[in-house]
Amino acid sequence: MKRLWRIGSVVALGALLAWPAGAGAFQSEGTVRIGAMWALSGPGAFFGKSSHGLASLAIDEINEAGGLVVGGKRVKMQLYAEDDACNPEQGLAVVRRLATVDKVLFSLGPSCSSVAEPVFGTLQKRLDDPGDTGLQLLFFTDTATKFGLAKLSPWVFRNTPDEPAMYDFVVKYLKENYPDLKTVMVAYESDFAHSASTWKLALQPALERHKYHQVVEVVDWRWLDNEFGAQVAKLRRANADIYFSLTHTPSTCPSFRELHRQRVKPRIIIGVTSIAAGEVLRQCPDVAEGLIAPSNFAPITAKAKQVADKAWERYSADSHIHSVPAYENVHLMKVLIEKAGIKNTEESLLEDRRKVRDLLARVGTFQGVVGKIKMNPDDHPVRPRDVDKDMILVQVKSAKWTVFWLPANLKQN
Amino acid sequence: MDYYVAIASIVGIHALLGLSVYLVAISGQMSFGQQGFFAIGAYLAGMGTALWGLPLLPSLVLGALLAGLIGIVVGFPALRVRGLYLAIATYGFGEVVRLVFLNIRYTKTIGDRVVGPNGAEGFRHVRYVFDRGFTGLQFLGIIAAVVAGVAVLFYLLDRSKLGAMLRAVEEDEVAAATVGIDVTRVKVLAFGAAGAVAGLGGGLFIHFSSYIDHDMVALPLAIASITYPILGGLGSFVGPILGAVLLVSLTEGLRVLHELRMFVYGGLIIVTMLVRPRGLVDEALVLRAKRWVRPRPMPRGGDVP
Numbered sequence: 001m002k003r004l005w006r007i008g009s010v011v012a013l014g015a016l017l018a019w020p021a022g023a024g025a026f027q028s029e030g031t032v033r034i035g036a037m038w039a040l041s042g043p044g045a046f047f048g049k050s051s052h053g054l055a056s057l058a059i060d061e062i063n064e065a066g067g068l069v070v071g072g073k074r075v076k077m078q079l080y081a082e083d084d085a086c087n088p089e090q091g092l093a094v095v096r097r098l099a100t101v102d103k104v105l106f107s108l109g110p111s112c113s114s115v116a117e118p119v120f121g122t123l124q125k126r127l128d129d130p131g132d133t134g135l136q137l138l139f140f141t142d143t144a145t146k147f148g149l150a151k152l153s154p155w156v157f158r159n160t161p162d163e164p165a166m167y168d169f170v171v172k173y174l175k176e177n178y179p180d181l182k183t184v185m186v187a188y189e190s191d192f193a194h195s196a197s198t199w200k201l202a203l204q205p206a207l208e209r210h211k212y213h214q215v216v217e218v219v220d221w222r223w224l225d226n227e228f229g230a231q232v233a234k235l236r237r238a239n240a241d242i243y244f245s246l247t248h249t250p251s252t253c254p255s256f257r258e259l260h261r262q263r264v265k266p267r268i269i270i271g272v273t274s275i276a277a278g279e280v281l282r283q284c285p286d287v288a289e290g291l292i293a294p295s296n297f298a299p300i301t302a303k304a305k306q307v308a309d310k311a312w313e314r315y316s317a318d319s320h321i322h323s324v325p326a327y328e329n330v331h332l333m334k335v336l337i338e339k340a341g342i343k344n345t346e347e348s349l350l351e352d353r354r355k356v357r358d359l360l361a362r363v364g365t366f367q368g369v370v371g372k373i374k375m376n377p378d379d380h381p382v383r384p385r386d387v388d389k390d391m392i393l394v395q396v397k398s399a400k401w402t403v404f405w406l407p408a409n410l411k412q413n
Numbered sequence: 414m415d416y417y418v419a420i421a422s423i424v425g426i427h428a429l430l431g432l433s434v435y436l437v438a439i440s441g442q443m444s445f446g447q448q449g450f451f452a453i454g455a456y457l458a459g460m461g462t463a464l465w466g467l468p469l470l471p472s473l474v475l476g477a478l479l480a481g482l483i484g485i486v487v488g489f490p491a492l493r494v495r496g497l498y499l500a501i502a503t504y505g506f507g508e509v510v511r512l513v514f515l516n517i518r519y520t521k522t523i524g525d526r527v528v529g530p531n532g533a534e535g536f537r538h539v540r541y542v543f544d545r546g547f548t549g550l551q552f553l554g555i556i557a558a559v560v561a562g563v564a565v566l567f568y569l570l571d572r573s574k575l576g577a578m579l580r581a582v583e584e585d586e587v588a589a590a591t592v593g594i595d596v597t598r599v600k601v602l603a604f605g606a607a608g609a610v611a612g613l614g615g616g617l618f619i620h621f622s623s624y625i626d627h628d629m630v631a632l633p634l635a636i637a638s639i640t641y642p643i644l645g646g647l648g649s650f651v652g653p654i655l656g657a658v659l660l661v662s663l664t665e666g667l668r669v670l671h672e673l674r675m676f677v678y679g680g681l682i683i684v685t686m687l688v689r690p691r692g693l694v695d696e697a698l699v700l701r702a703k704r705w706v707r708p709r710p711m712p713r714g715g716d717v718p
Contacts, residue, residue, distance in 0.1 A: 025599050040672065041675055088629055090665075117626065124543075197534065371574070
């Protein structure tokens with residue numbers, strides 16, 4: 001036993017000593033460090049790992065094409081990806097690790113809005129104010145979607161869906177195209193920031209604004225619950241025409257099975273934006289048949305198909321509404337870093353971050369995988385540093401995501 | 414540097430949570446609801462600085478006081494149940510607090526920010542520390558001072574009559590009562606003081622993170638808070654502090670193992686509990702340490718064999 005104890009102590013000590021894992025690398029060694037904090041373990045890992053895969057693919061493409069030019073020298077991109085496990089406290093440590101140990105130029109992620117809240121809250125709020133001791137680390141987020149997160153700091157930019165606009169469109173679309181479907185029931189995860197905010201800040205205001213549908217039942221559960229009998233019984237009694245299932249895959253699949261078991265058959269089921277990914281198809285394609293979800297991504301162009309295939313082939317990474325932005329962000333940042341005139345040294349890191357931040361704030365429109373994306377500037381009155389991009393409606397048909405509705409400009413492509 | 418400062422800050426905050434569970438445990442009670450007191454302290458201290466414009470110290474004291482008072486209120490009904498039943502009852506209290514904060518809305522618009530508890534949205538913009546120009550190291554100094562202050566109080570408690578009464582109640586309530594100890598008062602006092610310590614931790618946490626929501630004070634925090642004294646040991650107040658140091662450090666230190674991190678983390682806890690089933694700093698170790706520091710005096714008058 002004593003020996004076991006000693007071995008355990010040695011392992012623990014070794015791990016503790018291994019803390020400062022960031023190896024030295026900057027312009028002199030021919031690399032630009034980019035960081036990421038995602039949920040790479042735990043129940044949110046599906047999102048983190050797919051973002052990791054898509055970002056890695058973009059970095060591969062850039063590095064295989066010779067890297068990027070900084071100060072007249074070709075350098076490679078190097079990714080420092082850290083796991084926050086979708087845990088806010090781990091996020092608070094990881095953000096400081098990225099900023100001061102890994103010393104990255106900018107960071108992708110985080111995956112979870114619940115991590116983004118405290119992490120972005122600890123960033124500098126007032127640029128150029130030395131009295132504001134918040135961290136000066138640039139974020140270009142791919143996943144954390146909760147409305148209003150980019151307002152927390154001028155160091156935060158997001159390429160994430162505009163959910164209030166998306167659900168406003170969905171409600172309007174249903175009103176115009178399915179006028180006979182008037183009753184609505186809703187399920188959401190009370191403990192999942194994204195799910196709760198989709199209901200309270202996106203769908204509920206949209207339903208109230210359009211004054212057409214009648215909400216007859218709202219149920220909630222926790223995102224890792226696995227028993228839904230009571231809530232589904234309520235939905236069965238409500239028997240509404242439209243069911244908004246604003247839940248993520250871990251609770252969506254078992255709740256759909258319960259709906260099936262209790263023979264609840266709404267005419268239309270609309271999901272949360274995050275559901276439009278491969279996970280739901282792998283876990284419950286049978287009961288998810290017909291599910292419609294608002295999204296910004298579907299493999300509808302040659303480029304989109306190519307990216308999705310390569311990401312799966314190289315990294316088994318699923319291309320979806322949250323992971324594809326990681327790919328787009330890396331490619332955009334490559335262009336901005338080359339333009340920004342950074343020195344890429346340890347000493348110039350804060351100055352370099354600021355230069356890239358200022359360029360990103362002025363970037364305007366850039367090319368995404370599916371279509372054009374517009375980055376709102378710092379002084380946007382409602383959604384500063386968030387993007388506007390085309391919305392698509394996708395639907396599960398025969399265990400595949402298919403396009404249900406496309407905007408006119410994307411149809412032309 | 415900031416990274417290690419952040420980890421040390423998290424350790425300090427969690428040590429307070431562990432000490433809070435320890436205080437209840439040494440009075441023979443098992444609480445799964447200290448995260449509720451942590452939440453009360455966090456929300457109230459956050460409101461103090463962010464909404465009412467109070468300085469940090471009075472806000473922390475306010476949060477700790479309210480958490481302590483609610484601890485006393487919770488302490489009375491908790492007298493009726495013991496062991497696992499008490500654990501479930503206190504967990505119920507923690508859930509009630511969590512659900513209150515899930516639904517409570519008390520916000521003010523300050524500039525372009527909506528500040529205050531905002532239901533499921535959480536409580537944003539508690540930026541006292543950052544707006545006042547505190548560096549991470551300075552705030553760690555505040556956390557360290559608070560933990561040191563609480564540790565000194567625990568040290569004195571261990572050597573006081575009240576400490577002996579707490580231990581007596583833990584060992585055998587009936588025997589304690591027969592020697593004149595007011596068991597009810599001791600237990601309720603322990604709950605109240607433990608609530609205040611957890612509330613203090615919560616107050617520091619919200620100023621460290623700038624944000625809190627109901628989900629951050631749910632079951633995982635309850636499990637973590639009870640793990641610190643169990644793993645660290647109940648022999649001395651050093652146990653829960655050591656437990657917090659070890660567990661928080663391992664969570665971060667094992668990052669090099671990537672996806673295997675949490676497997677190894679769990680494995681190390683199991684190994685530790687197998688080797689030291691009563692925690693790292695158990696009663697036997699404390700006794701040995703005391704003998705080492707202060708060797709037993711030789712018996713007077715007798716021959717030394």
